[in-house]
Amino acid sequence: MKKIALGVTSSISIYKACEILRGFQKKGVDIQVIMTPNAAKLISPRLFSALSGKKTAVDLFGDADSDRIAHISLAEEISLLVIAPATANIIAKLANGVADDFLSTFFLAVRCPVLVAPAMNEAMYRHPQTQANILRLQAAGVEFILPEKGYLACKEEGWGRLVAPEKIIEQGLALLEKGESLKAKTVLVTAGPTREPLDPVRFLSNRSSGKMGYALAGEALRRGARVILISGPTSLFPPLGAELLPVETAADMAREVKKNLSRADVLIMAAAVADFRPAERSKQKIKKKKAPSALNLVPTEDILASLDRPGGRSKKVIIGFAAETANVTANASRKLREKKLDLIVANDVSREGIGFDSDFNQVVIIDRKGAVAESPTASKRELSRLVMDRVEGLLGRKK
């Protein structure tokens, strides 16, 4: 029996939390309710204790005699945290890592997927601060089921109404299921740029931010996979739970991929690996007066071409990425064939506002049969879902 934690905060729609609890129970899910102290001023925690059959957690320091640290041990037991209804206040606290009560502290301790269903007055919902907090949490991998337009408790019609409990239950159950879909699989993801040094202080690199690779690693983790993330230098925080192997040059990246490939069922090459590097690397900083008038470049190792794949294609699922500035589909299709990939995800990096360093992208996904699927412009998070859905399909076929 799967166990989830239901976080309940002090929104006027708190009464719907009882229905959410019952709905999950009917689907055979075990529930531990956690209320904020303010929520406990609106409804007695006893009601939730009676419905769930477990003492509702409210006070972080409540059980003075216990030798368990309740929020840590509970975090290890659950497969999903649902916060419904979620106030503007809890969203702000989660977005900023504030941990001053049981629920907000618990949020920082969990490793499972988190689903947040906000409910508030329209002005509070539309406030730029609330919107920024939601975006920040979404970027960190928190799932949202955003409020609807409707009649609000403040007697106004507007955005901010908690979605119907059935929708929260449906999305929660989908997350529980997805949390297992890549269980026992290991996904190796490469991400970010590489740096090819000229001297101890200068290097050649590219505009990759690593956001796509990190989003893929996060999505694989949410589906229960073991994730090895081989990353060039980025300013991103690695997804929790990933085994991070930081590298700098294309040669470092090639070495780490070869070393770890045997452990992986899936290889996703999302890194923007340098195609060439300076032929010479000066041990000392090159002095301004001695600056070379031209740079001599040599090709770096082609990682995908160098992989040992007996019989041409291995049982592993191998996905490549192509950053193109023209003839995107034709160039990507050629790369797919030449490198014996199962799938290639290509994008036009010459387009403004998407691709490199952006949170958004628009891609074409091409498979071995030549089928081309064009995505809408979407967040890298959403695109990572599309790619991982395809990975699951390919894994099924390679069994």
Ligand SMILES: Cc1cc2nc3c(=O)[nH]c(=O)nc-3n(C[C@H](O)[C@H](O)[C@H](O)COP(=O)(O)O)c2cc1C
């Ligand atoms: C009757 C009442 C209803 C409220 N409803 C909401 C609401 O729907 N959404 C919201 O964000 N805040 C609402 N608030 C304000 C929150 O309760 C307040 O911001 C509180 O500090 C949130 O605490 P918590 O997030 O720890 O539960 C309401 C307050 C009261 C008194």
